[in-house]
Amino acid sequence: MGLCLLTSTLNTFQHLTIRREQHVLWIGLAVKNSAHNLLTPEVLAELHQAYTVAQTLEVRALILHSTRPQVFCAGLDLSLLENNLAPQALTDFLKSGQAFCEQLQSSTMVSLAMIEGECAGIGLSLALACHYCVGSLNPHTHFSFPEVSQGIHPVFGGMSRTLQRMGVTAALDFLSQSRVLSTEEAVKHKLIDAGAAPEQINLLSLRYVAGQPAKATASFSSTLLENLFVRLLLNTQRQRKLAKIQDIQHYPAGSALLNLWQLHGGSLAKLQAVEINTFKRLVDTSSTQNLLRLARLKAQLKAFAPLNADTYSSVHIIGAGQIGREIAAWCSLSGLTVSIQESNPENLSSALERIHAIFTTYFHKDANKLAAALERIHIDHEGSGIALADIVIDATPDHLSSKQELLARLEENARPDALLAISSSTLPLERLAAVLLKPNRLIGLHFLYPLTQCELVEVVHLGEKTHKRIIEQACALVRQLNKYPLPIQSTPGLLxxxxxxxxxxxxxxxxxxxxxxxxxxxxxxxxxxxxxxxxxxxxxxxxxxxxxxxxxxxxxxxxxxxxxxxxxxxxxxxxxxxxxxxxxxxxxxxxxxxxxxxxxxxxxxxxxxxxxxxxxxxxxxxxxxxxxxxxxxxxxxxxxxxxxxxxxxxxxxxxxx
Structure with a gap:
């Protein structure tokens, strides 16, 4: 009877896949027309339905996962908040999400979120409502609540569950600063329970739902911070600190989140009673509407890079001037091996000083990471790295004839499959590409300056004359560097x-x-x-x-x-x-x-x-x-x-x- 029920129910799901293995029901997120598994009222309704199926089948455990290896759930479909959902419909959706998460948490049926890929916002709120969370130790898996940067705050009880898991200090830092954690960091800070290699994540999940290990309890210091008077003092300190780095009038979400914690602590019941009203008040402001729109557009920029794109491991940079040295530093910070070719000793010396300063800024508290970043930087006077690198970037000064000569040599010596790029906004790409045997191979990577602060990279092409695959590869590189690509046709000054x-x-x-x-x-x-x-x-x-x-x-x-x-x-x-x-x-x-x-x-x-x-x-x-x-x-x-x-x-x- 259970098998018949499951078979008949499978046909009703548009956004989920369901399978039963012995006493475990696997619920897979596969949101239709959404590569990032964005949550909508329709998806939430199916999750409620899937939970009902699990209860009816009397399984002992359910495992929530994604059918897409690079994304678990990237959060809410933000277009719903851009005045596309009526106020009452939004309230109903938020209450429904709270109810589903409460069902998961209070059920005698063990629930586990098996996370591979991006887990953000409401997706993380869903995961934390499960009894256990485990994450894949792959580079695509990371955890975040980006809501504050979007002008809102977490809902579905995500804030209180994060406080309960991480403790007050770490949780408030994570929530109010929209930090992104890797699986290793999420385990270290107790946001999730464990991590495993991709090939072992299924087995780890089954062990957890079978063994049901005890969960860590809050530390004494975390319990002390739940005292109302202590919360008032700590909130005052954090509000002052926040005001120094952010205009609270125009970016009110971080302040609102801290005030919620001051008034209600980590109490799930108290926070859920008020979070919908504060969330809706924030959504109604013009600044939040602008931030939500930009968050949606950021997702559009990300989509220029294919989800299944290859990753790069090495880059050769010619020119260690103002922009070349910044590109080199950023590539190393992103895990790439970097070879730098520079003929001017003075330029090279100042470049190495600047690179070291950038690394020190990022890793001043972690000597091992600082040393590793420096080890990925290699000086290459002879240019031997050209023939070995996945990407070759010309970052020399903008002199047309010199660049044309250099590009002709690079085409001869670089690997046929290497990405050949220039960084220039003043020289026309078409004139630079004209000296190549395969001009459709050349791409422009215009890193905006200061590179460490600018999130966008203009990917410059020649329209139909540039191979589509080359544009996609360049966009994939930009995403690997944790920046956002904007493909743009070559034009004076770019955009x-x-x-x-x-x-x-x-x-x-x-x-x-x-x-x-x-x-x-x-x-x-x-x-x-x-x-x-x-x-x-x-x-x-x-x-x-x-x-x-x-x-x-x-x-x-x-x-x-x-x-x-x-x-x-x-x-x-x-x-x-x-x-x-x-x-x-x-x-x-x-x-x-x-x-x-x-x-x-x-x-x-x-x-x-x-x-x-x-x-x-x-x-x-x-x-x-x-x-x-x-x-x-x-x-x-x-x-x-x-x-x-x-x-x-x-x-x-x-x-x-």
């Missing part, structure tokens, strides 16, 4: 820097009109940009800004300010040589002189930002990019346009309302 340059040049024009540097830059930062326009000019290099401006002026109405031309002629190049709009010593900016200005700051900000919005609209009109949403995402993730404002086009639309 992000073209729009960013209008912000920089407008700042220079305003300075020509005797507005102080510190006033201009503070106006930009107060708007939400990571740097003021003159700060950014110094960071990128005034010579680069001039070169890019002159390149764009040949095909557009853009004019390069005389002040910029004069400063470059005078040898003022910005941070890299110690003098630009500011003065620097050992790469650090010296304190500028105080300046007074009694003008209109709002009008100043409008002049800076409206220029970006107008240039963005022009790029759209010229077909440089067809999707306005992805243009906004590119400027947020590639140039630091304030996320809560949604991007230059979205900001322009909202300003007109």
């Amino acid at each position: 992000v820097n073209r729009i960013l340059l209008t912000y920089i040049l407008q700042g220079i024009r305003l300075h020509q009109q005797h507005v102080p540097t510190v006033t201009i830059d503070k106006a930009g930062r107060d708007f939400g940009m990571p740097f003021g326009p003159l700060e950014w000019a110094d960071i990128l290099g005034l010579d680069y800004c001039r070169q890019l401006g002159e390149t764009l002026s040949k095909t557009s109405s853009l004019l390069v300010p005389e002040l910029l031309v004069d400063m470059v002629r005078a040898g003022k190049l910005g941070r890299k040589n110690g003098t630009g709009f500011y003065r620097y010593r050992h790469g650090h900016r010296l304190k500028p002189e105080r300046a007074r200005w009694d003008g209109n700051i709002t009008a100043l900000q409008d002049k800076l930002v409206n220029q970006m919005s107008e240039e963005a609209a022009l790029c759209l009109e010229q077909g440089i990019i067809e999707n306005p949403d992805l243009l906004d995402a590119a400027l947020v993730f590639g140039a630091g346009f304030p996320a809560f404002r949604g991007g230059p086009l979205q900001y322009a639309r909202s300003s007109r309302k």
Whole structure:
């Protein structure tokens, strides 16, 4: 009778697979039309139904897993929150999710989440509601609650269960900072129970549901932190710390999460009673709507890289200048072996200093990881790594003839299957590719600067002339480096820097009109940009800004300010040589002189930002990019346009309302 019931029920599921093995029911997430197994009301309804099947069949255990090896459940389908779900429907969905998780936790039937691949947001809330969680020790498996970065907070009881498992201090860090943990880290911090190699994960899961080992209890210090008075003190400290790094007015989710904990501690019942209301209040704000939209767009950018793409292990970089050294450091941080070829001893020396400084920033508390990252960096004076590397990147200065000669040699010496890439935004890809026997092999990888802060990489191609497989391979590399790829056809200045340059040049024009540097830059930062326009000019290099401006002026109405031309002629190049709009010593900016200005700051900000919005609209009109949403995402993730404002086009639309 049980087999007949299971067979007849199987045909009713659109998003799940179900199989029974002895006394265990395996429920597999296989969400239709969603490569990332995003949760929707329809999927949740099927999970309720599958649980009912498990009860009817009287199995002893159920194992929740994914049929997709690189993703367990990447969270909620965020489009539901972008005003696409009626308020009551959203409330019903959230209550249904709470009820399902409570069923799992309180059932006498043992439940286990077997996690392979990305487990995020509501997906992690579901997993934590199971009696046990085990994770695969593969590089694709990681755990996170990205909700705070999306302007919301965890639901389905995810917050309270994380507090109960990890303890207060570790849990609040994990939740409020949207941290990402590997399986090893998740086990170490007690978020999950155990990890196993991919080939052993099934066996480990069966052992857990059969043996039902005891779970760890909260430490004394964690119990102490649940005291109401202690919670008040700790929350006050954390709120102050949060306010120093985040504008709580525009990014309120982290503060809201801390307040929830202060008021209700780790009590599942108390938190679930209020989490829906606070969640809905956050969703209704304009800043959260912008953040949700950008989170959805981030998923679109990720999708440019095939899920089953090969991974790379080695890269050869020619040129250890400002961008080459940053690419080298980031590749090593991502686990790739890096060979650096640089003929200028001074460049090489400063590059190694910079690489060491970057590694120290990331691994100052872990000497072993620091040493491992340094061991992956190799100096290759002769260029022997060209013939061995999976990827060869030309990061030499932008001189057309020199690059053409170099690329011709690289084509001869690199492996036929190696990815051949350049990093340039001022030289046309088509002219560089023209010297190759197979021009469809060349790809542009434009890493935005500062590379350690910019999440986007423009993947530059020649349209139909570039092999589709090459574009996909380049996007896969970008994802392996934990950044977001944006394929874009070759055009002068590309996309992000073209729009960013209008912000920089407008700042220079305003300075020509005797507005102080510190006033201009503070106006930009107060708007939400990571740097003021003159700060950014110094960071990128005034010579680069001039070169890019002159390149764009040949095909557009853009004019390069005389002040910029004069400063470059005078040898003022910005941070890299110690003098630009500011003065620097050992790469650090010296304190500028105080300046007074009694003008209109709002009008100043409008002049800076409206220029970006107008240039963005022009790029759209010229077909440089067809999707306005992805243009906004590119400027947020590639140039630091304030996320809560949604991007230059979205900001322009909202300003007109």
